[in-house]
Structures are given as structure tokens and as C-alpha cells.
Amino acid sequence: MSFATVISGSIRELSFFRLRRSVVLGIKSLWMHKLRSFLTALGIVFGVASVISMLAIGEGASFEAQQQIKDLGSQNIILESVKPSNTTTAGEQERSLILEYGLTYKDISQIQATVPGVEVTIPSRQVKDFLWNKSSSVDGIALGTVPWFPMMKNRDILRGRFFTDMEMDDRSPVCVLTASLSRNLFPLDEPIGKTVRMQTSYFRVVGVVEDDRAIAAAESEIEGSGENSDGMEMMIPITTLEDHFGEVLFKYRSGSFEAEKVELHEVTARIEKPEQVMPAAQAIQHILERNHKDIDYKMTVPLDLLQRAERTKQIFNIVLGSIAAISLLVGGIGIMNIMLATVTERTREIGIRRALGAKKKDIIFQFLIETVILSGAGGLLGVGVGLAIPMLVTHFAEMVTIIQFWAPTLAFTISVAIGVLFGIYPAFRAADMNPVEALRHE
Numbered sequence: 001m002s003f004a005t006v007i008s009g010s011i012r013e014l015s016f017f018r019l020r021r022s023v024v025l026g027i028k029s030l031w032m033h034k035l036r037s038f039l040t041a042l043g044i045v046f047g048v049a050s051v052i053s054m055l056a057i058g059e060g061a062s063f064e065a066q067q068q069i070k071d072l073g074s075q076n077i078i079l080e081s082v083k084p085s086n087t088t089t090a091g092e093q094e095r096s097l098i099l100e101y102g103l104t105y106k107d108i109s110q111i112q113a114t115v116p117g118v119e120v121t122i123p124s125r126q127v128k129d130f131l132w133n134k135s136s137s138v139d140g141i142a143l144g145t146v147p148w149f150p151m152m153k154n155r156d157i158l159r160g161r162f163f164t165d166m167e168m169d170d171r172s173p174v175c176v177l178t179a180s181l182s183r184n185l186f187p188l189d190e191p192i193g194k195t196v197r198m199q200t201s202y203f204r205v206v207g208v209v210e211d212d213r214a215i216a217a218a219e220s221e222i223e224g225s226g227e228n229s230d231g232m233e234m235m236i237p238i239t240t241l242e243d244h245f246g247e248v249l250f251k252y253r254s255g256s257f258e259a260e261k262v263e264l265h266e267v268t269a270r271i272e273k274p275e276q277v278m279p280a281a282q283a284i285q286h287i288l289e290r291n292h293k294d295i296d297y298k299m300t301v302p303l304d305l306l307q308r309a310e311r312t313k314q315i316f317n318i319v320l321g322s323i324a325a326i327s328l329l330v331g332g333i334g335i336m337n338i339m340l341a342t343v344t345e346r347t348r349e350i351g352i353r354r355a356l357g358a359k360k361k362d363i364i365f366q367f368l369i370e371t372v373i374l375s376g377a378g379g380l381l382g383v384g385v386g387l388a389i390p391m392l393v394t395h396f397a398e399m400v401t402i403i404q405f406w407a408p409t410l411a412f413t414i415s416v417a418i419g420v421l422f423g424i425y426p427a428f429r430a431a432d433m434n435p436v437e438a439l440r441h442e
Helices: 003-031 034-071 106-115 166-168 180-183 213-225 238-245 274-291 302-344 345-357 361-397 406-431 436-441
Strands: 077-082 097-100 118-133 136-145 157-160 174-178 197-199 201-209 234-236 249-251 257-261 266-271 296-299
Touching: 003 034, 003 136, 003 174, 003 361, 034 302, 034 361, 034 406, 077 274, 097 157, 097 180, 097 274, 106 118, 106 266, 106 274, 118 180, 136 274, 166 238, 174 406, 197 345, 201 234, 213 345, 234 238, 266 274, 274 302, 302 406, 345 361, 345 436, 361 406
Parallel strands: 097 257, 136 234, 174 201
Antiparallel strands: 077 266, 077 296, 118 136, 118 197, 118 266, 157 201, 174 234, 197 201, 249 257
8 A cells, every 4th residue: 555545545534533523513512502503593494494385385386277278278279259348238128139249150160261270160159047857956058069079178078978970960959968067967866868958958968078177267267257167067069059049048137138149159279280379369369350349259378378377487486486585595694693693602712722723724614514504404404394384285275286306405405505605704703813812802
């Protein structure tokens, strides 16, 4: 074994011994003032915990919002009929007239003929009234639509089947229920093959599809409309709905009635490529503006909502990060404050160590070790608290929280870095003391 190898090994062993001794001395020094050390570390604990928990809660909320928007279909453009505000003035004479508004078949044919990239459209028309099964009834919706509705709307068929093209062409009185409506009308029976009545018309149940809760929740959050959030829908062929309920829909209210003529309540247009969605939306908007004098329609572009949600998420993360950074900054200031007080208390100890041969770097190293221990312990406690808070939020508030794998590591690293950063000034102040004056200190 060479002399250089022996020397380098001895140096490494000496360095490890000095580091271990400094750590032990630092722990003893902090342990002598347990309460003060704990209260000082609380700033770091809250800062680290806020970083982890805020990121988890924000990520979970963003994930839910984006998932709801994605359920609408990122390549879909959704058009809805809306009653114009200038037609809602009071008066019995107006109530007796037929109010005509909303989307028309002319709009759809022009969109299909002129807008590039439109792959397929889903027209739908609805009638709101009581749905009956023998003696039980539910306030629901008869939704007239087309056979490719479940595929375009991402809704699985739970039992039975959806109605076919032939049944739509034959105007057959068949229906498909949502899961919620099936549970309400047939709590104990199998709905397939049974009949459901709306007004004087009877419809045979051929299938059950899953609820549309994700879409209803997204529309409620984004547009403030929770009209269809109960999910009580009975889907029938749109031709059957026209046959049974006609073109004009009547609503009876406390002795008076309203008559409305709406050709289509909703149309969903599927665009072939994602990059064509926004140009197609602008073209559709132009067609609707040309065909409609009043703003009696609403257009929702999920891709645009998704992009806005992404931007909102970035702003949200910046705001949460700023709040957490302020918490960590306050914790760092607390560490600096307590270390400056410690330097003053240990002035005589510093003088004795310098008189016995300790160098400035030894004093600096000793105080930096103590600040790192303080901030590191606070960081570990903060990681534990930060991991527990999202779990409690998920359990009690039933909110989705997502803890990113890098969040605890990042938060702990920042806490240690803050300990070093805010411990440098007290450490250098201790090292720069005059040994003679430090020994005279009482």
C-alpha cells in the first residue's frame, strides 16, 4: 500500500470523524433548548407541508376538471338551443303565442356541407315531462336522438342494447334508459322489455346506458348550468319523438301554457382532426350568426375549455407555489433569528474554542450543521404532515388529491437549502468574533 493511499484514507477518516462530532454537538446543542428548537422548526414544517398539500389538492382539482372536459370529447363541438332573453317579457298575450327559437335542421345541413373536417353530427331534441311505470313516476326527459349517440358521447351500454337505424327509420316506440332513471322507475325489476309512459305514449325499454354525470358536472362548473344534472333521461329515436309529440311543445303552468317550437335542442359535431377543431368552430359560429337574428344558441368547444383549464392550472400552481414559498421564507427568517440569538448566547463558548485552536471554518461549519439539522428535521416533519393532509382531504371532503412523486423530495430539498442559506450569516458572524473579546463576554 502506497504512502499516498494511507494519507488519503487518513484524511477521509478524519473528515468523517469531524463531521460526526459536529453533528453530535449540534444535536446536543439543539436538544438543550427543545421547545425553542421545535417552535423554530415549525415554520419549516408548515412551509413544507403547505408545498406538498397545496400541490396535491391543486393537481387533484385540475385533474377532475380536465377529465370532465375530456369526457365531452376534445374533437367535439357542442351546440345548444337557448331561449333568447328578449322573448321572455311578461304578459298573457305573449304566453299564448308560439315561441320559435334555437337550432334548426337548416343549420346542420349547412354545417355538414360547408365546414371542412366535420366527420359526423348528433342531433337531439327533448321533451320534459313525467315518466311513468305503473304507479311510480319521475320528472325526466325524453331525448330524441340517433343510434350513434352512445359512441359519440362516450357512454357505455350497461344492459341490453341501443336502438338501431331500422328502428329510427320505422319510428319504433323503443327507448333506452339511463342508469339513474332505471333505478328510480324499476327499483326491483329488470327494465328490459318493460314499458315507460310519457303523457299518452308508451315506449318499450331495450337497453340501459350509464349516466351523463361527468358532462353535467362539467357544464355546471364551466357554464353555471346544472339543468340535466339529475340524469333522468329516456332516449328514443328522434323520428319517434317527432311522431309522438309533434313540432310544437306545450308547457302547462298554473292555468296558463307556453308553446315552443324548437327543431333541435342540441347538436354535437365531431371534427376529424384535433387541429381542425378551432377553425371549424369559427366557421360554425359564422354560419349560426348568419342564420339567426337573435343569440338563441350556445356553442361549447371542449378543446378550448381544456386549453383554458391548462392555463388556469399553471396560474393556480404559481399562486400556490408563491404562498408556499412565503411560508418557507418565514420559516427561514425564524431560523436565522434563533441562530443569531444562539450566537449571542454562546459567545464565550466560541471564544474558548478559538483560544484552543479552532479555526474560523470550524465555527462556520458547526453553526451550519446546526441550522441544517434544524431545517432538515422540520422538513421531514413537514413531509409527513404534507402527505397526511391530502389523505384527510380525500377521506373527509371526498376530493381527488394527487401527490406527485417529486413534490416531497423537492419540498425537503428546499427546506435544507433554506437552512443553509439563512444559516450562513449567523455562522459567519460567529466566526468573525474577536477571541479575546469573546472570552471577556459574560
